[in-house]
Amino acid sequence: MNAPSDMSMKSEEILRHELEVFRHEHRDLDEAITALQERGTADRLTLQRLKKKKLQLKDRIAYIEDLLYPDIIA
Numbered sequence: 001m002n003a004p005s006d007m008s009m010k011s012e013e014i015l016r017h018e019l020e021v022f023r024h025e026h027r028d029l030d031e032a033i034t035a036l037q038e039r040g041t042a043d044r045l046t047l048q049r050l051k052k053k054k055l056q057l058k059d060r061i062a063y064i065e066d067l068l069y070p071d072i073i074a
Contacts, residue, residue, distance in 0.1 A: 012068065019064045022057050029054040 010018075033050050036042035042050075 015064050015068055019061060019068070022061050022064070026054060026057040026061065029057065 029050055033047060033054065036047060036050075
């Protein structure tokens, strides 16, 4: 994936598209984790890896949102 410094140079349209893609992936991971936990079919390591990936996506989402919607104090 792109480094954060590369993201700041992208156009707003591309950032918005990536934001939607990352949000979709985050929702999918959340659903997968929930399903695996409910069924009890996943081992602990698999769940940890999925949760780590989900947190990484959350961080990317927050970073892109900060680029798109800067917190400007008036």
